Amino acid sequence: MSSYLEWMLKVLKESIELAGLPQETYDYLSKPDRILMVKIPVKMDNGKLVVFEGYRVQHNDALGPYKGGIRFHPEVTLEEGIALAMGMTLKNSLAGIPYGGGKGAVKCDPKMLSLRELEQLSRGYVRAIASIIGPEQDIPAPDVNTNPQIMAWMVDEYSKLKGYNVPAVFTAKPPELWGNPARIYSTGFGTVIAAKAAAERWLDGFEGKTVALHGFGNVGQYAALWATRLGAKVISVSDITGTVYDPNGIDPELGMRVVKETGGIINYPKGNKLNDPEASLYAEADILIPAAIENSITERNANKVKARLIIEAANGPTTPEAEKILYSRKDFIAAVPDILANAGGVIASYLEWVENLQWWFWDEEETRQRLASIMEKNFKRTADLWEKLKDERSDRLVTMRDAAFVLALRRVYNAMKLRGWL
Numbered sequence: 001m002s003s004y005l006e007w008m009l010k011v012l013k014e015s016i017e018l019a020g021l022p023q024e025t026y027d028y029l030s031k032p033d034r035i036l037m038v039k040i041p042v043k044m045d046n047g048k049l050v051v052f053e054g055y056r057v058q059h060n061d062a063l064g065p066y067k068g069g070i071r072f073h074p075e076v077t078l079e080e081g082i083a084l085a086m087g088m089t090l091k092n093s094l095a096g097i098p099y100g101g102g103k104g105a106v107k108c109d110p111k112m113l114s115l116r117e118l119e120q121l122s123r124g125y126v127r128a129i130a131s132i133i134g135p136e137q138d139i140p141a142p143d144v145n146t147n148p149q150i151m152a153w154m155v156d157e158y159s160k161l162k163g164y165n166v167p168a169v170f171t172a173k174p175p176e177l178w179g180n181p182a183r184i185y186s187t188g189f190g191t192v193i194a195a196k197a198a199a200e201r202w203l204d205g206f207e208g209k210t211v212a213l214h215g216f217g218n219v220g221q222y223a224a225l226w227a228t229r230l231g232a233k234v235i236s237v238s239d240i241t242g243t244v245y246d247p248n249g250i251d252p253e254l255g256m257r258v259v260k261e262t263g264g265i266i267n268y269p270k271g272n273k274l275n276d277p278e279a280s281l282y283a284e285a286d287i288l289i290p291a292a293i294e295n296s297i298t299e300r301n302a303n304k305v306k307a308r309l310i311i312e313a314a315n316g317p318t319t320p321e322a323e324k325i326l327y328s329r330k331d332f333i334a335a336v337p338d339i340l341a342n343a344g345g346v347i348a349s350y351l352e353w354v355e356n357l358q359w360w361f362w363d364e365e366e367t368r369q370r371l372a373s374i375m376e377k378n379f380k381r382t383a384d385l386w387e388k389l390k391d392e393r394s395d396r397l398v399t400m401r402d403a404a405f406v407l408a409l410r411r412v413y414n415a416m417k418l419r420g421w422l
């Protein structure tokens with residue numbers, strides 16, 4: 001079994017116990033509702049036929065239609081897809097949006113495909129899964145190596161099959177084709193809303209607080225931008241090329257331009273530079289936002305982290321062993337878990353879907369305010385429960401991640417119970 005699925009099942013079991021839910025919750029949620037395995041034949045540019053393989057996993061729809069991304073990657077496995085779909089059920093539940101969890105993938109290396117081949121593959125995948133997706137059934141979105149252009153092809157293919165436009169079947173489409181302009185920065189923005197809420201609750205506000213960012217791609221760049229716009233000071237930024245540190249503050253827009261033009265933050269024209277891509281993890285900052293890759297903070301380096309708050313923008317940046325080390329530090333407050341902190345993307349997708357269903361569009365600022373308000377509510381609910389659980393369970397370490405899983409599971413459980421599934 002893949003280690004990710006093993007980890008997910010272990011977390012599921014432990015969280016069900018912590019939530020005080022019956023064992024049948026585990027029996028139900030440890031398996032997906034449905035898996036559709038598909039083949040996608042594509043005539044390549046050289047005239048040869050290549051048959052790709054893909055799948056769609058639908059994990060649980062107690063709370064609403066299945067929702068989760070589509071990944072194009074040469075190393076995808078079905079077990080990973082099951083674990084990711086399970087994670088989406090919990091993430092969507094915690095986010096308080098009316099969705100279940102799903103995930104899809106095509107085993108391919110998009111770097112080896114021409115634009116025409118990529119389009120054919122995207123359309124072929126939609127034809128293959130069309131019978132089980134739909135605005136009220138299952139609403140996919142982009143994930144690793146898929147993007148708004150691919151969503152545009154997919155929504156077009158699905159609409160052709162139906163014979164009329166169906167914008168709400170995919171989200172994170174280009175703004176020109178029923179997407180929402182806030183979607184592009186929604187994950188980074190949402191992370192900053194979580195950071196602000198945490199700083200207001202446990203530090204004395206967000207304004208003037210120092211922020212270190214590990215990772216400066218889509219999520220990291222917009223997190224830096226919105227952290228600065230909302231009054232914090234970004235003092236350290238790392239990407240794969242190295243680290244820039246400036247106690248006077250790093251200009252996110254300049255950083256974004258530098259990365260676009262030169263490929264790395266190391267070419268930022270001011271501040272101190274270090275070739276070490278990890279240095280931001282250890283910066284003297286109030287808040288650390290890991291926004292790069294999984295397993296960045298492990299038992300190897302957790303004791304070097306100085307920030308009091310970690311806001312997980314990346315998926316799985318802090319290992320369970322590292323969390324134990326961090327939480328044992330006297331001045332450490334919390335690692336706001338990925339499932340809560342990086343939900344801005346799927347919440348923006350939800351808002352786009354609501355717009356599409358009604359053919360009624362909010363402007364960008366209104367969408368952003370709705371997104372912020374949902375993130376704030378989710379943060380508060382999780383933080384309240386965490387503080388309560390800590391008091392109740394003095395026999396064990398209860399992390400904020402534990403509280404997030406308990407909250408997510410209770411909502412799915414209640415829906416299943418009310419529907420008579422359990």
Ligand SMILES: NC(=O)c1ccc[n+]([C@@H]2O[C@H](COP(=O)([O-])OP(=O)(O)OC[C@H]3O[C@@H](n4cnc5c(N)ncnc54)[C@H](O)[C@@H]3O)[C@@H](O)[C@H]2O)c1
Binds near residue numbers: 214217219220292345
């Ligand atoms: N894009 C989204 O909407 C979204 C939503 C939820 C979660 N996430 C998660 O957020 C993380 C970042 O996603 P993204 O879309 O910004 O990716 P991206 O590829 O745009 O950016 C990744 C950044 O991390 C840097 N990086 C990679 N390895 C590094 C290392 N070892 N040390 C330092 N920096 C390193 C890269 O240089 C780059 O700046 C991922 O874990 C992703 O799963 C993304």
